[in-house]
Amino acid sequence: MNTEDHVIDVTDLRRVYGGGFEAVRGVSFTVGRGELFALLGTNGAGKTSTLEVLEGLARPASGRVRVLGHDPFGERDAVRPRIGVMLQDGGFPSELTVRETLRMWAGCTSGARPIGEALEMVGLGKRADVRVKVLSGGEKRRLDLALALLGRPEVLFLDEPTTGLDAEGRQDTWSLVRELRAEGTTVLLTTHYLEEAEALADRLAILHEGRIASEGTVEDVVSAQPSRITFDLPDGWFPGDLPPLDQLGVTGHSHDGRTVRLMTQNLQQAATSLLLWARDAGVSLGSLDVRAASLEEAFLHIAREADGRGDSATAAASLDPRKETAA
């Protein structure tokens, strides 16, 4: 991919807030035409701060940002007609109806779709004449999406597009985003739902404390993480009784009482060798759990490593409060 195909080009972006807080600390990435790129991270990782610079809402403290070859802040007129933005918080006057909100936005949008079409796309057709203040949180997210799509944007910025949506609404949004991507729209989305990034993203970057901790395809990011085997040894057996770990293809291990945890880049070899040893030795492995690396584990690992502490529960909780931590 040559540089002209880079629809979004971010080099060493830094963003500092008035109080001196450095929210983005040297972030670089590129997004190619038609690609769907996800920025993942805990709350406060710098996702929205990065996005606001790309949307042209804020000037970077330093670094270079190009969207469609232009500076989104300084060359607003060149960029805005070609992008669509979905903010994290709607920002709609509560006393306007859905249709009035779209009509206003259409008047400010070059090459706007018909309003009815935008409403149908996001499934708000029946709510056109309802005031914004009575919409549910999920409906407001859909209205926001409709606004972002109104100008048939080449580049779509989606800041946590499915937060507040129920499972069905999330699936609807996902399939709409997939269709748009199939039509050639470049999409940059932020999310703190790992499954969202896993389901949609061609490539992703995990942000942590204003820096990119890991970047690549889902497979790239996951394969950098080891798979894991956990089991309990019966009474009288100790980790030292296991066969030599390097023969199993194990790259790391830990144990806590009778519970043993093995890390490996070759899960099949390690699991087979371990189970054969257990059969031959007549050992019954309790609570056996064989787990391939996942994006979630990669994420937790990054959060833990960057924090320099093993507090995976905290990382998981701030990542998604509804999700049980797997660690």
Added chain:
Amino acid sequence: MSAVTTPPAPAGQEQRTRPLGRLAALARAELALLVRSKGVMFAALFVPFVLPFSVAQTVDDDTLKGTGLTLGLVLLPGAIGFSLLFAVYSSLVTIYATRRDELVLKRLRTGELRDNEILAGTAVPSIIIGLAQSAVLIVAVTALLDIGAPKAPHLAVLGILVGIVLMVVLAALTSALSRTAESAQVMAMPVLLVLMLGSGMVVPLEVFPDSLASVCERLPLTGAMALIRGGWTGELSGGDILTAAVTSLAWIALSLFAVRRWFRWEPRR
């Protein structure tokens, strides 16, 4: 949901929005919001008509003796001043701050509207109400108090336009310097009070002691009021016109600079 869509316009033929079109779209939405906001509507529609006529009770011919003014010539500019202060300034302070609190301004900034278009488009309905009120007041006072046609109508028009622009930028500045919509209203009170009393709309500056009057002459709205009154009396000297115009423009320039520097498009975090 479905992404089955109408095809985009062929390349090159796509209509780019224009500043006036964007302004009109925003103004239309704001007008709908204004009509639906009872508090703002009340302040905008009734206050300017009620207040000046209560002032009429306090200013009698004795107070005006020796100033060469008549009741009508005090009342009309005063009434227009009230309209500017309440229908334009006071309403807009609330509107700007509310739109910021609701994150509407931030949302508008993600689109093709430029910053000055957002501020101007939001102000259009209030400006229309201010102009319409001025027109109604002119007709009513002319009919009821027999003040006759303005002798220098261009000055009156200039005064009203300058006054409106001033009210809009002062409203943007007031909302910029306050944290929430509520605190913006509180901050607007002293401004309203000082401008009401000191711009020559309730009490003519001629009845003040000289030292106080010379301070009042430097207030933002005094120039506009002098131009409006001069429009009817036709007795404004070239120097007076220049002073009024320069004072007003200086306030507008200063406020614009401050707005560009300090206006905030989203609530403080």
